[in-house]
Amino acid sequence: MKPLSDHVSARLPQLQQWRRDFHHYAESGWLEFRTATFVAEELHKLGYQLKLGREVIDADARMGLPDEAVLKQQEARALQQGALPQWISHFSGGFCGIVATLETGRPGPVMGFRVDMDALDLNESQADDHLPQREGFASCNAGMMHACGHDGHTTIGLGLASVLMAMKEQLSGTIKLIFQPAEEGVRGAKAMVAAGVVDDVDRFTAIHIGTGVPAGEVVCGSGSFLATTKLDVHFTGVGAHAGGRPEEGRNALLAAAQATLALHGLTQHSGGVARVNVGVLQAGTGRNVVPDCALLKVETRGVTNQVNDDIYQQALRVIAGAAAMYGVEQRVSLMGAARSCTPTQPWVDFIHQQADALGIFDSVVNRKAQAAGSEDATYMMERVKQRGGQASYVIFGCELAAGHHNAKFDFDERVMPDAITLLATLALNQAQYGGSR
Known part of the structure; x- marks a missing residue:
C-alpha cells in the first residue's frame, strides 16, 4: 500500500x-x-x-x-x-x-x-x-x-x-x-x-x-x-447652478462629507476593538454644479459580532442623519460581511x-x-x-x-x-x- x-x-x-x-x-x-x-x-x-x-x-x-x-x-x-x-x-x-x-x-x-x-x-x-x-x-x-x-x-x-x-x-x-x-x-x-x-x-x-x-x-x-460589514452608501440630492440658484440644490457631497467625519468618530466601544473606515468618497459633476450625487464605500469592524453589529447600527443612524441634515435621499447596500x-x-x-x-x-x-x-x-x-x-x-x-x-x-x-x-x-x-x- x-x-x-x-x-x-x-x-x-x-x-x-x-x-x-x-x-x-x-x-x-x-x-x-x-x-x-x-x-x-x-x-x-x-x-x-x-x-x-x-x-x-x-x-x-x-x-x-x-x-x-x-x-x-x-x-x-x-x-x-x-x-x-x-x-x-x-x-x-x-x-x-x-x-x-x-x-x-x-x-x-x-x-x-x-x-x-x-x-x-x-x-x-x-x-x-x-x-x-x-x-x-x-x-x-x-x-x-x-x-x-x-x-x-x-x-x-x-x-x-x-x-x-x-x-x-x-x-x-x-x-x-x-x-x-x-x-x-x-x-x-x-x-x-x-x-x-x-x-x-x-x-x-x-x-x-x-x-x-x-x-x-x-x-x-x-x-x-474581526467581524465586519462592507457598505456602499449612495446619497441623491438635487442639482442646481452653484452661482445662479444654489438655494434650489440639495448638496449630496456635503451630506457625504458630514457622514464621513461622523463615521470616523464611531470607534469607541467598551466591548473591545472597533473600526470604521470610509475608503472612497466620490461626488459631483462640475465646479459650478451643486452635487446631486455622492458615493461612500465604508466598512465597519469589531472584535466580536456584537461590537461590529453595534457599530454598524450606529453607522446607519449617522448616514440617515447626514442625509436628513442636507435634505437628500440615502440608500445603503450591503456589499460584504464576515x-x-x-x-x-x-x-x-x-x-x-x-x-x-x-x-x-x-x-x-x-x-x-x-x-x-x-x-x-x-x-x-x-x-x-x-x-x-x-x-x-x-x-x-x-x-x-x-x-x-x-x-x-x-x-x-x-x-x-x-x-x-x-x-x-x-x-x-x-x-x-x-x-x-
Missing part, C-alpha cells in the same frame, strides 16, 4: 501546472467561470459527487455581485479562454461554487475542507524580477490578479481531492470539499452557508497560505478575525498532534491571533459550531515575494504539498480524534 508521501510526491508536477494555470487566468469574485469549470471537470474525473452553482449558493444571500452586463461579459471571456462548455451553464449568473462529496461507505464523521478560488481586482506586475511574469504565467486578465494565494488554495483543494480518492479504502465517513467564490470583500461564504452546505459537517477546516507566518511553520488554529469566530480547541489540538507527528514542519503552533483582518470562512465555522461540531482555520507559512494584495505577490509553491499532506492526514487519521463530535 503506497504511503501518503508517495501519493503527494507523484502529483507535484500536476500541482504546479494547475496553480500556474489558475494564476494566469485570474478571475475575481463571482466571476470565477473558467476556474470553476476546470475544478468541476477534475473532480468529476476523480469520481466525486458534485453539487454546483445554485445548488450550493443561495441567490438572495449573495453580496457585492457585479452587474448583469459584467457577469455576461466575463462568462463570454471565460469561454474564449478555454472554460469548459459542458460545465459553464451551472455557474452562469455568477454562481461559481462547488461542493464535492466522497462517501466512503464506512461509518464516520462528515469532514469539511474549504478553499477559495477568487482573485483580486489588481493589475499584476510586469517587472522582469516578478517570477510569474518571467516564467510566463502572470495574469492575462487586466485588473485581475491572484495576489492573495487563492490560486494556491484551489490547487491544494484539487490535490487533496486527488490524494483522498486514491486512498479511499483507508478513509471512513464522508469528505466534503468546498470550493468557494468571492472571498475577497467577504462576499461568498454567507451564501453557501445559507444554502446549507455545512449543515451536516462535524469537523471543518479552512486554510490560508502566507499571511506573515514564517516558512515552515503551521498555525493549527488562527483566530481573532463574522468573528474562534476555532474549537479540541480540533485545534488534534491538528497540532497530527502536524507534529508528520515531522515535515519546522514549527507547529497551536494558536496564534490573526492581524486585525476579516475572513468569511467564519460564517462556515460559526454554523458548524452552532450545530455542535468542531472547526478551525489553519495557516501554512511560506516565503512570499511581496505582501498580500501587492502587485508583486507570489508564493513558494513548496507550501502546497505540505498543506495537502496535513489535510489528508486529518482525514486518514480522524478515528484518532478523541474530542467531542
